[in-house]
Amino acid sequence: MIVIPTIELQKGHCVTLNRGRLDEPELWHVDPVQRAVEFxxxxxxxxxLTDLDAASGDGSNEAIIEEIILKVGIPCQLAGGYRTLDHVAAGLDKGAGRIVIGSAAVRDPDFVKEAAKLHPDQIVLSIDVYQGHVVVNGWRDATVFEPVNFAREFEGAPLAAIVVTDIDAYAGDSDGSVGLISMVADAVRSPVIASGIVRSLDDISRLKYVRNIAGALVGHALFSKMFELEEAIAIARRDPEERWPT
Incomplete structure (x- = not known):
């Protein structure tokens, strides 16, 4: 399993969201490009990298993201507002390693499947789950879909991975159990990336041994200095042949 640092961008700043609320971000007074280079x-x-402005349809952080891609020297996966095949292709052309698609997958599953066919192993499906159901539009709108059944809808597509966000854990409404993540990981063939449940190094230790977990997104815990990235990487690292290929 690998630890994947997460940078959420809003109006040019690094932020993290309180319960997914775009109007109440926690602002971090750091330079996003420098922080990316440090990671x-x-x-x-x-x-x-998540572009929250692009996701909400209120501008973008494209210039910062392009600078990060140029300077970090490691592959980046981009999330936020990818709703058309042209936009996906443009993101990859600018150097992204992978494109993450979330809410658009609920509205138009065929869009994700077609994107994956055109760009095999470069499309990541993102599934946000709250109280047992998939939610969209910045966690505001619930759907009728259960996460396992929804994930299985894309089984034939050559996805790079599936990001599963446990919103109950992210929002502090649960103890960060790996139950939801492991349930989805058991049900699909695509590698699963856990999101929303890492608050401590103990969470990394637990995730490391869950079958089919390829990685964990970690944002707030790193920005708030709950632990250092080097510590998390050391705990998560497995034998070289088990690591998620780049």
Missing amino acids: AAAGAEWLH
Whole structure:
């Protein structure tokens, strides 16, 4: 399993969201490009960048993201507002290693499947789960879909991975159990990336031994100095042949 540092960008700043609320971000007074370079220097193999403005349809952080891609020297997966095949292709052309698609997958599953066919092993499906159901539009709108059944809808597509966010854990409404993540990981063939449940090094230790977990997204815990990235990487690292290929 690998630890994937996460940088969420809003209006040019690094932020983390309180219960997914775009209007109440926690602002971190750091330079996003410098922080990305620091993550790479600390041993990160991948970097996850979320453009919250693009996701909400209120501008973008494209220039910062392009600068990060140029400077970090490691592959980046980009999330936020990818709704068309042209936009996906443009992101990859600018140097992204992978494109993450979330809410658009609920509205148009065929879009994700077609993107994966055109760009095999470069598309990541993102599934946000709250109280047992998939939610969309920044966690605001619940759907009727259960996470396992929804994930299985994409089984034939050559996805790079599936990101599963446990919103109950992310929002502090649960103890960060790996139950939801492991349930989805058991049900699909695509590698699963856990999101929303890492608050401590103990969480990394637990995830490391869950079958089919390829990685864990970690954002707030790193920005708030709950632990250092080097510590998390050391705990998560397995034998070289088991590591998620780049």
